[in-house]
Amino acid sequence: xxxxxxxxxxxxxxxxxxxxxxxxxxxxxxxxxxxxxxxxxxxxxxxxxxxxxxxxxxxxxxxxxxxxxxxxxxxxxxxxxxxxxxxxxxxxxxxxxxxxxxxxxxxxxxxxxxxxxxxxxxxxxxxxxxxxxxxxxxxxxxxxxxxxxxxxxxxxxxxxxxxxxxxxxxxxxxxxxxxxxxxxxxxxxxxxxxxxxxxxxxxxxxxxxxxxxxxxxxxxxxxxxxxxxxxxxxxxxxxxxxxxxxxxxxx
Numbered sequence: 416x417x418x419x420x421x422x423x424x425x426x427x428x429x430x431x432x433x434x435x436x437x438x439x440x441x442x443x444x445x446x447x448x449x450x451x452x453x454x455x456x457x458x459x460x461x462x463x464x465x466x467x468x469x470x471x472x473x474x475x476x477x478x479x480x481x482x483x484x485x486x487x488x489x490x491x492x493x494x495x496x497x498x499x500x501x502x503x504x505x506x507x508x509x510x511x512x513x514x515x516x517x518x519x520x521x522x523x524x525x526x527x528x529x530x531x532x533x534x535x536x537x538x539x540x541x542x543x544x545x546x547x548x549x550x551x552x553x554x555x556x557x558x559x560x561x562x563x564x565x566x567x568x569x570x571x572x573x574x575x576x577x578x579x580x581x582x583x584x585x586x587x588x589x590x591x592x593x594x595x596x597x598x599x600x601x602x603x604x605x606x607x608x609x610x611x612x613x614x615x616x617x618x619x620x621x622x623x624x625x626x627x628x629x630x631x632x633x634x635x636x637x638x639x640x641x642x643x644x645x646x647x648x649x650x651x652x653x654x655x656x657x658x659x660x661x662x663x664x665x666x
Contacts, residue, residue: 418570421497425566428505432561435508440545442515443600443614453520453608463519467610470514471617477510479625484632497569501562521610534605544599551592554583580637582644588653590630590644594622595651626650 441448450456457463480486481503491499528534549557558564568575585592601615633641648654 417495418566418572421495421501421566421569424498425501425562428501428508429561429563431508431512432504435511438515439511440600442518444541444604448515450515450518451520452518452611452614453522453606455520456518457520457522460521463521463610464613466517466519467521467613468617470517471614471621474507474510474514475617475621475624478507478621479628481506482625483628484635495569497565498562500559500565504561519610521608521613523609525607525609525612527607528605537603537605540599540603544596544601544603547599548593548596551585551596554585554592578636580640580644582648586648588648590648590650591626594626597622598651 438448440446442451445451445453458466481490487499490502494502528537552560556564565575589595598619601618604611607615630641630645634645
């Protein structure tokens with residue numbers, strides 16, 4: 416019974432995540448959704464800036480704290496380990512939905528690309544970023560990353576194997592393609608408003624900090640293997656002529 420509950424909980428959390436990521440595309444791109452980064456709401460400049468910064472900070476704190484191994488050790492004393500990842504995904508999604516709901520657009524233009532060809536290129540980069548995001552999760556293990564593998568393993572009474580270090584496909588050329596995809600999607604816009612710029616700068620800063628925290632955990636987990644990977648592969652941009660080979664590294 417507990418296994419079935421875990422599966423239903425995991426599926427529900429994944430459903431909330433999937434809705435949130437689709438809404439994110441509309442929110443950042445000012446597409447379809449009723450309220451986006453530049454449309455809906457608004458208010459006095461200082462008040463809007465303060466609210467938006469608090470919302471971004473709330474997401475950064477939740478996303479980073481709950482991802483740390485120390486927090487997980489304490490957290491899994493309160494919730495079953497099988498639903499820990501689903502709970503993280505659910506909380507991250509809810510904080511993002513709160514941000515979308517309470518966001519205050521600040522529509523003063525910072526810069527605008529008027530040339531149709533350049534604007535089209537930026538639109539292509541925007542969509543490429545989202546495609547890269549989904550592709551990067553599947554290169555690793557999409558359903559494990561978002562908690563479904565864990566809850567189904569619990570229901571079937573299977574023990575998940577210990578994490579192993581591997582660098583599939585694009586991960587042989589860049590260490591963090593998921594973060595790269597977000598940067599492309601957040602910055603690629605023909606019209607950069609002040610509100611959008613605040614969002615892009617804040618999330619870029621968070622990503623750079625999050626990478627340091629994440630890699631510290633990865634070094635603790637995989638040791639010299641990850642240190643060699645870090646030396647050979649660029650963080651967000653592929654290094655010319657460089658490609659990490661697990662086979663060569665093993666030799």
